[in-house]
Amino acid sequence: MLTRPDVAIVGAGPVGLAIAWRCATRGLRVTVHDPAPGSGASRVAAGMLAPVAEAYFGERELTGLLTASAARWPGFAAELTAATGREFGYRTDGTLVVGLTGDDLAEARRLWSYQQGLGLPISALRPSQLREREPALTPRLRGGAVAPGDHQVDPRRLVDALRVAAERAGATLLPGLVTRLAEVDAPVVVVAAGCGAAALTGLPVRPVKGQVLRLRAPDHRPPGFRHVIRGYADGESVYLVPRDDGEVVLGATVEERADTEVTTGAVLRLLRAAVDLVPELAEYALTEATAGLRPGTPDNAPILGPLPGRPGVLAATGHHRHGIVLTPVTADLITDLIVTGQPDPLLTPFTADRFH
Amino acid sequence: MLTRPDVAIVGAGPVGLAIAWRCATRGLRVTVHDPAPGSGASRVAAGMLAPVAEAYFGERELTGLLTASAARWPGFAAELTAATGREFGYRTDGTLVVGLTGDDLAEARRLWSYQQGLGLPISALRPSQLREREPALTPRLRGGAVAPGDHQVDPRRLVDALRVAAERAGATLLPGLVTRLAEVDAPVVVVAAGCGAAALTGLPVRPVKGQVLRLRAPDHRPPGFRHVIRGYADGESVYLVPRDDGEVVLGATVEERADTEVTTGAVLRLLRAAVDLVPELAEYALTEATAGLRPGTPDNAPILGPLPGRPGVLAATGHHRHGIVLTPVTADLITDLIVTGQPDPLLTPFTADRFH
Numbered sequence: 001m002l003t004r005p006d007v008a009i010v011g012a013g014p015v016g017l018a019i020a021w022r023c024a025t026r027g028l029r030v031t032v033h034d035p036a037p038g039s040g041a042s043r044v045a046a047g048m049l050a051p052v053a054e055a056y057f058g059e060r061e062l063t064g065l066l067t068a069s070a071a072r073w074p075g076f077a078a079e080l081t082a083a084t085g086r087e088f089g090y091r092t093d094g095t096l097v098v099g100l101t102g103d104d105l106a107e108a109r110r111l112w113s114y115q116q117g118l119g120l121p122i123s124a125l126r127p128s129q130l131r132e133r134e135p136a137l138t139p140r141l142r143g144g145a146v147a148p149g150d151h152q153v154d155p156r157r158l159v160d161a162l163r164v165a166a167e168r169a170g171a172t173l174l175p176g177l178v179t180r181l182a183e184v185d186a187p188v189v190v191v192a193a194g195c196g197a198a199a200l201t202g203l204p205v206r207p208v209k210g211q212v213l214r215l216r217a218p219d220h221r222p223p224g225f226r227h228v229i230r231g232y233a234d235g236e237s238v239y240l241v242p243r244d245d246g247e248v249v250l251g252a253t254v255e256e257r258a259d260t261e262v263t264t265g266a267v268l269r270l271l272r273a274a275v276d277l278v279p280e281l282a283e284y285a286l287t288e289a290t291a292g293l294r295p296g297t298p299d300n301a302p303i304l305g306p307l308p309g310r311p312g313v314l315a316a317t318g319h320h321r322h323g324i325v326l327t328p329v330t331a332d333l334i335t336d337l338i339v340t341g342q343p344d345p346l347l348t349p350f351t352a353d354r355f356h
Numbered sequence: 357m358l359t360r361p362d363v364a365i366v367g368a369g370p371v372g373l374a375i376a377w378r379c380a381t382r383g384l385r386v387t388v389h390d391p392a393p394g395s396g397a398s399r400v401a402a403g404m405l406a407p408v409a410e411a412y413f414g415e416r417e418l419t420g421l422l423t424a425s426a427a428r429w430p431g432f433a434a435e436l437t438a439a440t441g442r443e444f445g446y447r448t449d450g451t452l453v454v455g456l457t458g459d460d461l462a463e464a465r466r467l468w469s470y471q472q473g474l475g476l477p478i479s480a481l482r483p484s485q486l487r488e489r490e491p492a493l494t495p496r497l498r499g500g501a502v503a504p505g506d507h508q509v510d511p512r513r514l515v516d517a518l519r520v521a522a523e524r525a526g527a528t529l530l531p532g533l534v535t536r537l538a539e540v541d542a543p544v545v546v547v548a549a550g551c552g553a554a555a556l557t558g559l560p561v562r563p564v565k566g567q568v569l570r571l572r573a574p575d576h577r578p579p580g581f582r583h584v585i586r587g588y589a590d591g592e593s594v595y596l597v598p599r600d601d602g603e604v605v606l607g608a609t610v611e612e613r614a615d616t617e618v619t620t621g622a623v624l625r626l627l628r629a630a631v632d633l634v635p636e637l638a639e640y641a642l643t644e645a646t647a648g649l650r651p652g653t654p655d656n657a658p659i660l661g662p663l664p665g666r667p668g669v670l671a672a673t674g675h676h677r678h679g680i681v682l683t684p685v686t687a688d689l690i691t692d693l694i695v696t697g698q699p700d701p702l703l704t705p706f707t708a709d710r711f712h
Contacts, residue, residue, distance in 0.1 A: 215620055264571055264627055265638030271624040282621030286645060 005031040007338060008186035010178045010200065012037035014155065015316050015323060016192030017162035018331035021083075024169035026339050032166065033184065035177045038159035040194045041323055044212050044292030046241045046249040047158070049073055049325045050150040052120045053095055053230050056111070061349040062301040063118065066322060068346060069329035073151065076328035083168065086161040089154030089243055095228040097122070098130060098137060098144035100276055104232035105142040112145045122147040136224040136278050152228050152241050155324050181313060188338055190314045191307075194295040197317035201310070203303055204355055205318045207258040207293035211266040212251035214288035215274075215281060223248050224280050233273035240274060240281075248284065250274050253291075254321075260291040296320045298355065304333060305343055305351040314338070315352055361387040363694060364542035366534045366556065368393035370511065371672050371679060372548030373518035374687035377439075380525035382695050388522065389540065391533045394515035396550045397679055400568050400648025402597045402605040403514070405429055405681045406506040408476045409451055409586050412467070417705040418657040419474065422678060424702060425685035429507065432684035439524065442517040445510030445599055451584040453478070454486060454493060454500035456632055460588035461498040468501045478503040492580040492634050508584050508597050511680050537669060544694050546670045547663075550651040553673035557666070559659055560711055561674050563614040563649035567622040568607035570644035571630075571637060579604050580636050589629035596630060596637075604640065606630050609647075610677075616647040652676045654711065660689060661699055661707040670694070671708055 007023050009016045012034035024030045048054070051066035077090040097112060099105030112122050125133075127141045167173065181189055181200055191197050198205040217223045223242035230239045241249040253266045267289060275282045297303060297318035307313040316334050319326050333344050343351075363379050365372045368390035380386045404410070407422035433446040453468060455461030468478050481489075483497045523529065537545055537556055547553050554561040573579045579598035586595045597605040609622045623645060631638045653659060653674035663669040672690050675682050689700050699707075 261641045262643075263638070264631065264640045264642050267623065267642050268627040268631055268638065271620055272628065275620065275624055282619070282624065284620045285617045286620050286623050287618075289642060289645070 003029060005029045005186045007188045007190060008033065008184040009190045009192055010181070010184065011191070011193035011196065012163070012173060013040045013042045013192065013194055013323065014159055014162055014327045015319060015330050016190070017159065017166050018327045019190055019192060019316060019334050020166040020171040021162055021169055022331045022335040023338060024166060024171040026335060028338070030166070030171040031186070032171055032173045033176060033178045034173070035175050037163060037173065038156065041292050041294050042155040042159055044210060044290050045155040045324055046212065046239060046251050047089070047153045047155040047324045048150065048228055048239060048241060049152060050095060050147070050228070051325065052115055052122050052147040053097060053150050054322065055115045055118060055120055057114060059300060065301070065329060065346065065350065066325055069326045070149065072328035072332065073325070077153070080161050080165055084161045084164045086157070086164060088157035088161045089152070092151045093226040093228070094146060094148040095150035095230060096130060096134060096144055096146055098229060098231045098277060099142050100138070100140060100231065100233040102142055104234065105144070108144065108232050121149050134225045134227055134229070136280055138277055138279055150228065153324060154243060158324065188312055188314065190316055190334060192316040194317060195293050197295065197315065201307060201313070201315065203315060203317065203352060204298050205295045205303070208296035208320065209255040209257040209259065209291055210252040210294055211262055211270070211289070211291045212249060213267065213270055213286060215248040215250055215284040216287045217246040217248070217284055220246060222246055225278065229277065231273060231277040233276045236269050236273040238270055238273040238277070240278060248281065258293065260293065262289045262291050294320050302326060302330065302350055303352050304330060305337060305347045308353050308356065359385060361385045361542045363544045363546060364389065364540040365546045365548055366537070366540065367547070367549035367552065368519070368529060369396045369398045369548065369550055369679065370514055370518055370683045371675060371686050372546070373515065373522050374683045375546055375548060375672060375690050376522040376527040377518055377525055378687045378691035379694060380522060380527040382691060384694070386522070386527040387542070388527055388529045389532060389534045390529070391531050393519060393529065394512065397648050397650050398511040398515055400566060400646050401511045401680055402568065402595060402607050403445070403509045403511040403680045404506065404584055404595060404597060405508060406451060406503070406584070407681065408471055408478050408503040409453060409506050410678065411471045411474060411476055413470060415656060421657070421685060421702065421706065422681055425682045426505065428684035428688065433509070436517050436521055440517045440520045442513070442520060444513035444517045445508070448507045449582045449584070450502060450504040451506035451586060452486060452490060452500055452502055454585060454587045454633060455498050456494070456496060456587065456589040458498055460590065461500070464500065464588050477505050490581045490583055490585070492636055494633055494635055506584065509680060510599060514680065544668055544670065546672055546690060548672040550673060551649050553651065553671065557663060557669070557671065559671060559673065559708060560654055561651045561659070564652035564676065565611040565613040565615065565647055566608040566650055567618055567626070567645070567647045568605060569623065569626055569642060571604040571606055571640040572643045573602040573604070573640055576602060578602055581634065585633065587629060587633040589632045592625050592629040594626055594629040594633070596634060604637065614649065616649065618645045618647050650676050658682060658686065658706055659708050660686060661693060661703045664709050664712065
C-alpha cells in the first residue's frame with residue numbers, strides 16, 4: 001500500500017480484524033498493524049456467545065451490549081462465511097448451567113434468578129431433564145438451567161476467517177509492532193490492541209490472567225455432549241465447550257496476574273471440577289494447557305469510541321471476558337462512527353470519558 | 357567408519373550408550389544405531405535410583421540386581437563426569453516414603469516391612485520426623501519411612517553425557533533405523549532397543565505406558581524439598597523427584613497400553629495426590645505432560661545376555677521401570693561378556709532362556 005490509509009487499526013485480534021473487514025467493505029482504505037495476528041486473548045478464549053449466562057449482578061449496561069451483539073451473531077456469521085467460504089465452529093446448541101452440590105446449585109440459581117428477572121431466556125431444569133439433554137452429565141447433579149440462546153464459535157478459526165475477509169475486502173495487514181500511536185499515519189487510528197492498549201493510550205486496561213485447557217475425545221469421536229456446559233462443582237466454576245472435531249475447551253481461571261504460566265493448582269481445580277461434572281472426560285486426552293491475558297477494565301465493560309483529547313483516535317478494547325461475543329457490535333459501532341461521524345447511542349455507556 | 361565394527365548396538369538410550377562407552381573404552385570398535393538417541397523411555401523417566409523402595413514382593417532376584425547396580429552408581433557417575441566434564445543431576449539426598457491416610461500408611465508399611473525383612477536400609481519415621489526432614493510435606497501425613505540409599509539422576513542429562521562419553525571413547529553413532537538385525541554387519545550385535553526389541557528379536561517385551569508431569573518451582577527457586585518423595589495418597593501412588601534447577605518430576609501411571617497420549621484422568625490423579633502430599637506444589641508451574649512406553653517383560657526383570665539360537669546376538673532390554681538404575685550393571689555385565697566370552701553369574705537369572 002503506497003497511499004495513506006483512511007483507517008489504521010492497531011491489533012489484529014477478532015475485534016481489530018472485524019473492524020478492518022467492515023471498514024474495507026465500506027470502501028475505506030485500511031491497514032491493520034500486528035506482528036502476530038490472533039495471538040492475544042482470542043488464542044486462549046473458548047468462544048462462548050453467552051449474553052445470558054454472562055449477565056452478572058451490577059452490569060446491566062454491559063448485559064445490554066452483550067445481548068445486542070449476540071443478536072447480531074447469526075447475520076455476522078452468515079456474512080463472514082459467505083465472504084470467505086470458511087466455517088469457524090459457529091454452533092447454536094445452547095448452554096446448560098449445572099450445579100453439582102446443593103450449595104453449587106444455590107449459587108447458580110441465585111445468578112439465573114437475577115437473569116430471569118432481567119427477562120433473559122433461561123429456564124430451570126430438574127436433574128432428570130438435564131441428563132435427558134446430556135446423558136454425559138454426572139448423575140450426582142442437583143439441578144440446573146438451560147439458556148437456549150447462549151451459543152459458541154471457535155475463536156482461532158474465527159480469526160482466520162476474519163483475516164481472509166479483511167484482506168479480500170482490501171485491507172492490508174502490516175507486521176510491524178506499533179509502540180507509539182505517532183508511528184501510525186492515518187486520519188483515523190483505532191486502538192484494538194487488547195492489553196496493549198494501556199501502554200498506547202493510558203487507558204485503564206489491565207491484564208486478567210486466564211488458564212484454559214484443551215481436551216480431545218478418544219478415537220476421533222466428537223465429545224459426548226453438544227451443549228456448552230457451565231458448571232459449579234464444589235465451589236469451583238468452570239465451562240466446557242464441545243467442538244465438532246472432538247475438542248473440548250475447559251476453562252477458566254480469573255487471576256489478577258500478568259504472567260502466562262500454567263500452574264499445577266489451576267490445572268488441578270479445572271480438571272477436578274470438569275471430571276466431577278462430566279465423568280467421561282477422564283478418558284479424554286489433555287492436548288493443551290495455556291494461559292492468556294484478558295484486557296480487563298475497572299467496570300468489566302469495554303472501552304469503545306473517541307479518546308478524550310486525542311482527535312482521530314478511537315478505542316475498541318477492554319473486552320475482558322467478552323471479546324468474541326462483542327466482536328460484531330464493536331465492529332458495527334466503530335465502523336458506523338468512522339463512516340458517519342455520529343456515535344450510535346449504544347456507544348454512550350462505553351466511551352472512555354466514563355473514567356474521568 | 358569404514359572398517360567393520362566389533363560390536364554394533366541397536367538403540368541409543370542410556371543402556372545402549374553405556375554399553376557403547378564401556379566397550380569402546382575396552383578398545384572395541386563400536387557402532388550405535390538409533391535415529392533418535394534418548395527418545396525412548398529414558399526421555400520420560402524420572403531417574404530414581406531406588407533399589408530399596410522398588411523392591412517388590414516376589415521379585416527377589418530383580419531386587420538383587422537393582423542393589424548391585426545401585427552400588428555401582430557412585431563409581432559410574434564419577435567416571436562419567438571425569439570422562440566428559442558433565443554433570444547429570446546425580447544426587448544422594450535419599451528418599452522418603454510417606455502415607456497420607458491410615459490406609460495409605462498401612463499399604464506403605466506393608467511394603468517397607470517386606471523390604472526391611474530383606475535386610476534393606478529403610479526405617480520408619482513418625483510424622484514429626486518426616487516434617488522435620490521436609491517441612492514442605494503436608495501436616496496431614498500419617499507416617500512414613502526413609503530410604504537413605506535411594507538416590508536420583510536426571511535421565512535426559514545422563515543420556516547427553518553418555519553420548520559424549522561413548523563418542524569420545526571412539527564409538528560411532530549412526531542415525532539409520534534398524535528394522536531387521538540382518539541389516540547390521542558385526543560379529544556381536546547388542547539389542548538395546550527397549551520396546552523395539554520385540555519386533556527385532558521376538559522377545560516378550562511389551563510397552564507399559566507411563567504418564568509423567570514436570571513441574572517447576574516459582575521465581576527460579578529450587579523446589580521446597582530435597583528428598584525424593586514416594587507417596588501414597590488416598591490410594592494413589594506417586595513419586596516426586598526434585599532437581600537443583602527447580603524442576604520436579606511427578607509420576608507415574610502404569611498402564612497396559614501402547615499409546616503415548618496424555619489423559620485428563622491421569623493428570624488429575626497425579627496432581628491431586630502430589631498437591632495433597634506437598635501443598636506448595638499447587639503454586640508450581642506445570643511445564644510438561646508426557647507419556648512414555650517402558651519395555652516390560654513377563655516377570656518385570658530385564659533380559660540380558662545371549663539370545664537362544666541367535667549366535668552373536670545379545671539382549672540388553674526389558675528394563676521396565678528400572679532402566680536408569682540398572683544402566684551401570686547392564687553395561688558392565690554385557691561388556692564383560694563380550695570381552696571375555698564368559699557370562700557373569702549375576703546374569704544367570706536374567707537371560708532370555710528363562711522364558712522357554
